[in-house]
Amino acid sequence: MKSLPPRADQLGMIRCHICDLVFQPAEEPGKAVRCPRCAAAVHRRLPNSIVRTWAFLIAGVILYIPANILPVMYTSFFGNGIESTITDGVVSFWNSGSYGIALVIFIASIAVPCAKFLILATLLITARKRSRWARLERARLYRMIEHIGYWSMLDVLVVAVVVALVKFRELATIEPRVGILFFGAVVILTMLSAMSFDPRLIWDDEE
Amino acid sequence: MNDGPNLASEPHELRITPRRSRPSLIWLVPATAVLIGLAMLMHTWLSEGPRIAITFQTAEGLTAGKTAVKYKDVTIGTVSSIDLSSDGTHVVVHVSLVKSAYSLTHEGTRFWVVRPRIGMHGVSGIDTLLSGAYIAVDSAKSGKMTTSFVGLEDPPAVITGMPGRSFLLHTKDLGSLDIGSPVYYRRIQVGRISAYKLSDGGDGIDIRVFVDSPYENLVTTSSRFWQASGVDLSVNAEGFRLKTQSLDTILAGGITFDSPKHDRGTPAPEQAEFVLAKDQETAFAPPEGPPSYIQLKFDQSLPGLSVGAPVQFSGMDFGRVVSLDLDYDPDSERFPTIVNIAVYPQRLGRVLRKLPDAGDIQGQSAAPHSQFLGSLVERGLRAQVRPGNLLTGQRYIALDFIPDAPKVAFDAEAMPLTLPTIPSSYDQIGDRVASILDKIDKMPLESMGKRLDASLLNLETTLRQINGQVLPEASKTLKQTRDTLRGMEYWLSEDSPTQQSLGETLLEVQRTSRSLRTLTDMLGRNPEALLRGLP
Ligand SMILES: [Zn+2]
Numbered sequence: 001m002k003s004l005p006p007r008a009d010q011l012g013m014i015r016c017h018i019c020d021l022v023f024q025p026a027e028e029p030g031k032a033v034r035c036p037r038c039a040a041a042v043h044r045r046l047p048n049s050i051v052r053t054w055a056f057l058i059a060g061v062i063l064y065i066p067a068n069i070l071p072v073m074y075t076s077f078f079g080n081g082i083e084s085t086i087t088d089g090v091v092s093f094w095n096s097g098s099y100g101i102a103l104v105i106f107i108a109s110i111a112v113p114c115a116k117f118l119i120l121a122t123l124l125i126t127a128r129k130r131s132r133w134a135r136l137e138r139a140r141l142y143r144m145i146e147h148i149g150y151w152s153m154l155d156v157l158v159v160a161v162v163v164a165l166v167k168f169r170e171l172a173t174i175e176p177r178v179g180i181l182f183f184g185a186v187v188i189l190t191m192l193s194a195m196s197f198d199p200r201l202i203w204d205d206e207e
Numbered sequence: 208m209n210d211g212p213n214l215a216s217e218p219h220e221l222r223i224t225p226r227r228s229r230p231s232l233i234w235l236v237p238a239t240a241v242l243i244g245l246a247m248l249m250h251t252w253l254s255e256g257p258r259i260a261i262t263f264q265t266a267e268g269l270t271a272g273k274t275a276v277k278y279k280d281v282t283i284g285t286v287s288s289i290d291l292s293s294d295g296t297h298v299v300v301h302v303s304l305v306k307s308a309y310s311l312t313h314e315g316t317r318f319w320v321v322r323p324r325i326g327m328h329g330v331s332g333i334d335t336l337l338s339g340a341y342i343a344v345d346s347a348k349s350g351k352m353t354t355s356f357v358g359l360e361d362p363p364a365v366i367t368g369m370p371g372r373s374f375l376l377h378t379k380d381l382g383s384l385d386i387g388s389p390v391y392y393r394r395i396q397v398g399r400i401s402a403y404k405l406s407d408g409g410d411g412i413d414i415r416v417f418v419d420s421p422y423e424n425l426v427t428t429s430s431r432f433w434q435a436s437g438v439d440l441s442v443n444a445e446g447f448r449l450k451t452q453s454l455d456t457i458l459a460g461g462i463t464f465d466s467p468k469h470d471r472g473t474p475a476p477e478q479a480e481f482v483l484a485k486d487q488e489t490a491f492a493p494p495e496g497p498p499s500y501i502q503l504k505f506d507q508s509l510p511g512l513s514v515g516a517p518v519q520f521s522g523m524d525f526g527r528v529v530s531l532d533l534d535y536d537p538d539s540e541r542f543p544t545i546v547n548i549a550v551y552p553q554r555l556g557r558v559l560r561k562l563p564d565a566g567d568i569q570g571q572s573a574a575p576h577s578q579f580l581g582s583l584v585e586r587g588l589r590a591q592v593r594p595g596n597l598l599t600g601q602r603y604i605a606l607d608f609i610p611d612a613p614k615v616a617f618d619a620e621a622m623p624l625t626l627p628t629i630p631s632s633y634d635q636i637g638d639r640v641a642s643i644l645d646k647i648d649k650m651p652l653e654s655m656g657k658r659l660d661a662s663l664l665n666l667e668t669t670l671r672q673i674n675g676q677v678l679p680e681a682s683k684t685l686k687q688t689r690d691t692l693r694g695m696e697y698w699l700s701e702d703s704p705t706q707q708s709l710g711e712t713l714l715e716v717q718r719t720s721r722s723l724r725t726l727t728d729m730l731g732r733n734p735e736a737l738l739r740g741l742p
Contacts, residue, residue, distance in 0.1 A: 017728060017729065017732065018729070032733075040729075040732070040733070041732045041733040042732075043732060046728070046731065046732075047731065047732070048231055048233065051231050051233060051234075052231070052233045052731075055231070055233040055234050055236050055237050056233075056236060056237075058237040058240070059236045059237040059239070059240035060240075062237060062240040062241055062244050063240050063243065063244065065244060066243075066244055066247050070247070082272070082273060149717075149720065150713065150716050150717060150720055151713065153713075153716075157709065158699075161699075161705070161709075162695075162699075165695055165698065166695065168688065168691070171684075171688055172688065189236070189240075191720065192727075195724050195727060195728075196731070
């Protein structure tokens with residue numbers, strides 16, 4: 001660890017977020033640092049990163065509960081209408097032998113969101129402690145969840161597409177239900193949460 | 208960084224601006240999430256309705272989680288689970304109702320399963336062929352609240368709140384009537400039988416009929432009800448007589464009512480009671496009054512005379528045979544037949560008032576009544592068994608004055624009164640045969656047969672149409688549905704163009720969100736840009 005090259009911070013340098021100019025900020029306490037070239041407000045680290053990430057994460061976890069309890073879809077074939085939650089969908093696809101689809105839905109709507117919650121929480125706690133533990137792996141995890149982001153929207157898209165496709169008046173209809181709204185909100189909140197996390201915090205040493 | 212050592216050496220001079228302890232606005236996001244969650248919870252909790260249990264004989268067509276409970280065709284609940292009762296004799300259907308259905312859980316609310324039913328009175332519940340069975344509700348207006356009900360096995364004939372009026376009919380024999388059997392007025396159906404039960408004591412049946420609005424006022428205080436049960440082929444002393452109602456009643460029976468022309472009466476009140484006669488003639492016959500019982504003793508065997516055979520007085524229906532018994536006379540060593548008859552003196556109508564001692568006859572005072580009968584016997588009143596109908600061998604009992612009958616003693620004190628008899632005579636046979644044959648000839652048997660044939664032909668054509676056109680159409684529709692679903696499957700399969708363009712769309716979304724991130728980054732750093740724009 002000792003052999004790490006110095007960081008911009010240690011050199012008293014700061015990078016403009018907008019125009020990428022690297023400069024040495026003039027110390028003016030109580031006043032936001034501004035880029036000498038494009039006059040954008042510049043920060044060493046994203047302000048309030050940890051608090052904001054926590055807030056989005058907690059909101060996501062809270063909405064994840066109704067997203068799973070409430071039905072996401074209403075299917076009606078020959079007058080037999082039934083509302084199904086995400087878990088119902090996984091179970092019914094699995095029971096009908098469509099293991100592939102069941103697995104995809106499970107990963108997209110249950111495994112990935114849960115993994116995101118856990119990873120973000122871990123990143124937040126370790127970043128707060130300025131822990132040196134497994135920095136490289138944590139950085140990779142962060143890039144991974146940032147990358148997964150919108151792919152969890154798969155469910156929402158599937159429902160949207162199926163609803164648009166299946167309309168046979170009395171015989172068969174599929175309609176979205178309020179649960180899918182919550183699910184979409186969860187995905188957006190986890191994305192916002194990942195975005196508000198400043199990955200540079202991983203590398204900040206306790207000083 | 209040259210200030211650093213100075214600050215370090217003089218820590219007391221370090222001006223620490225206290226951080227504002229105001230919590231960041233960002234916490235509004237999870238707070239909103241909590242509020243939404245709580246609102247959902249409250250909504251679910253508040254919209255939770257009553258849970259009830261209904262017992263049925265069978266759970267045929269019912270599915271837990273699917274079968275709906277409908278009131279006035281509005282879904283008010285769903286079957287949540289179906290259990291077998293602990294003793295295994297019936298099923299218990301648990302239903303969770305919506306909150307607004309609390310008013311339907313009065314004791315006496317009726318539940319029944321609506322399935323497609325094909326009965327004598329038509330086909331019902333066709334819509335359930337596609338949608339599956341559902342549980343229908345008829346609410347009781349008041350009563351204790353309860354959570355367990357006994358479901359009806361058959362749909363009730365009358366729904367609470369249906370406009371109309373119900374009446375009670377008393378009868379000896381239910382015949383082919385059943386719940387739901389139609390009630391006609393001039394061959395138009397105006398109501399139906401809603402219930403029947405054995406009367407207290409078991410010597411009759413109480414039938415409850417419901418007459419729909421606006422026909423309920425046709426039932427008046429002087430209305431007569433009679434069974435309109437199909438083909439009324441009566442073989443009596445007059446020969447054959449054939450009467451038919453509509454085809455429906457021929458198959459299933461029904462009830463008809465009408466008022467006498469001269470006495471329309473006033474509309475009968477709810478629950479008014481009537482007597483159900485066995486046919487129109489009986490219904491409009493003058494009231495019988497109480498019967499008098501008379502015993503007859505014939506020295507001959509009486510084949511063709513049966514219980515219920517008519518007793519005629521001067522050619523008029525006067526009573527009927529009540530019982531037939533054999534007797535043994537040790538003096539002559541013969542077996543005479545004892546015939547007990549019931550006669551209805553009031554059937555004589557206006558004649559009765561002209562007779563002497565009429566008041567006593569009506570008043571059922573035994574002694575003057577029998578004295579009057581004694582004087583009639585003295586003038587030649589005799590009972591005789593006569594052939595009524597040659598073809599069927601039916602006989603009836605005639606009470607007539609025989610001018611030169613041998614004198615007999617009459618015991619006015621005997622109980623029951625015994626009327627002297629004379630042996631049968633078989634004259635006038637030819638006339639009767641001729642008249643009977645004439646009547647048969649007049650029966651439109653041929654055209655009846657033709658019409659029946661035509662009706663059956665129609666029915667056959669209809670069935671052929673259903674088989675040949677409707678069913679293939681239906682299966683074609685099903686096939687098309689399957690094809691469409693298969694098309695959808697293709698659309699959703701992994702290597703379909705949709706999926707590929709979906710991937711591209713997602714990439715696009717990814718790009719968009721990356722720029723969104725830059726935007727939020729920027730906005731996070733200087734939110735004032737929202738108002739003022741970029742500096
Ligand atoms: Zn700049």
